[in-house]
Amino acid sequence: MAVREGLLALLEEGPRHGYQLKTAFEAATAGVWPLNVGQVYTTLDRLERDGLVDTVGDDGQRTYRLTVDGVAALGEWWRAVPAEDPPPRDELMLKVLMAVEHGHEHALDVITRQRSALLALLQARRRDRPAGGDPAAAMAADALVVRAEADLRWLDLCEARLTRRKATT
Amino acid sequence: MAVREGLLALLEEGPRHGYQLKTAFEAATAGVWPLNVGQVYTTLDRLERDGLVDTVGDDGQRTYRLTVDGVAALGEWWRAVPAEDPPPRDELMLKVLMAVEHGHEHALDVITRQRSALLALLQARRRDRPAGGDPAAAMAADALVVRAEADLRWLDLCEARLTRRKATT
DNA sequence: CGACACATGTAACACGTTACATGATTTG
DNA sequence: CAAATCATGTAACGTGTTACATGTGTCG
Numbered sequence: 471m472a473v474r475e476g477l478l479a480l481l482e483e484g485p486r487h488g489y490q491l492k493t494a495f496e497a498a499t500a501g502v503w504p505l506n507v508g509q510v511y512t513t514l515d516r517l518e519r520d521g522l523v524d525t526v527g528d529d530g531q532r533t534y535r536l537t538v539d540g541v542a543a544l545g546e547w548w549r550a551v552p553a554e555d556p557p558p559r560d561e562l563m564l565k566v567l568m569a570v571e572h573g574h575e576h577a578l579d580v581i582t583r584q585r586s587a588l589l590a591l592l593q594a595r596r597r598d599r600p601a602g603g604d605p606a607a608a609m610a611a612d613a614l615v616v617r618a619e620a621d622l623r624w625l626d627l628c629e630a631r632l633t634r635r636k637a638t639t
Numbered sequence: 640m641a642v643r644e645g646l647l648a649l650l651e652e653g654p655r656h657g658y659q660l661k662t663a664f665e666a667a668t669a670g671v672w673p674l675n676v677g678q679v680y681t682t683l684d685r686l687e688r689d690g691l692v693d694t695v696g697d698d699g700q701r702t703y704r705l706t707v708d709g710v711a712a713l714g715e716w717w718r719a720v721p722a723e724d725p726p727p728r729d730e731l732m733l734k735v736l737m738a739v740e741h742g743h744e745h746a747l748d749v750i751t752r753q754r755s756a757l758l759a760l761l762q763a764r765r766r767d768r769p770a771g772g773d774p775a776a777a778m779a780a781d782a783l784v785v786r787a788e789a790d791l792r793w794l795d796l797c798e799a800r801l802t803r804r805k806a807t808t
Numbered sequence: 809c810g811a812c813a814c815a816t817g818t819a820a821c822a823c824g825t826t827a828c829a830t831g832a833t834t835t836g
Numbered sequence: 837c838a839a840a841t842c843a844t845g846t847a848a849c850g851t852g853t854t855a856c857a858t859g860t861g862t863c864g
Contacts (some may be wrong), residue, residue, distance in 0.1 A: 587720030
């Protein structure tokens, strides 16, 4: 439930056809969210099925545009805020928590390994930051960096909790 | 591809049946990752289909255990590190980047709205931190808090980039 | 001409998720 | 006994994703 809304958002700026949407989507996300073209069409089919977009145009050049329902759905999306209810499902979190279940030793191993990999990833992302003045590209790169930093910080917290606990025991 | 591995990880500690796995999964994630029981069974079916687990036991009390392939797959999972390749797909990121496409005014609106909601969420999560000494519960709560903090920090970065740019223009 | 970008689409599969149906066992 | 918990499973759907097939136009 993200590609859907992304395509809707792009259509709000005017009717497009599928291939243009793929290009626009990847441009808007500065390349951090590559899309298989096929997925654009399947997603557009589903949006049409749900009455959020309709199409005009001959075969070989279909143009998609928002319907009234589509505009409404998009409006809701803009206003929607992150829900408390189903918390973010994070694979790193799961892995570490499952490792804890296997004993603190195992968990500390996993944490150490993940941290060193994440550190390398973070440095790569910092290095590959785009130079140009395009705010979208800069923001996309920031997102990746901030995420990696947060994961690292969490791993440090986990390690601290485990070692503190070990020391107490 | 996360529930799968979580169940495998739980089975590494010994054979279990489906319902036990649901309970154990939710206990290990300290309740932040609720599972519909049905999903446990569908996932176990798929794991069996893929030869990673097999079952013993009569009807009404099937017991699942890891196969050799399952042990191997799990070993890979423990060692696996976050891939650079498909970067994390984040709905918040998408929303803000798409808003930028609609103009900086719109983006700043979205950022403001998201930030205030996230701030409330963060405070709620800090408030509801578990008191007990269970490290897993504390770590799970930490993960949610750290994630919210990171999202907030990113929103601040975005706003700074947009306003700085506006000032320059 | 050959390669490449533009353009559309289908088929198939994976995982996550929910709703529903069913029965055994425990416990108040 | 009635309710809750334990326990298993099926059917169905949604999104994401890939692989594949097909054709047009453009440019070196």
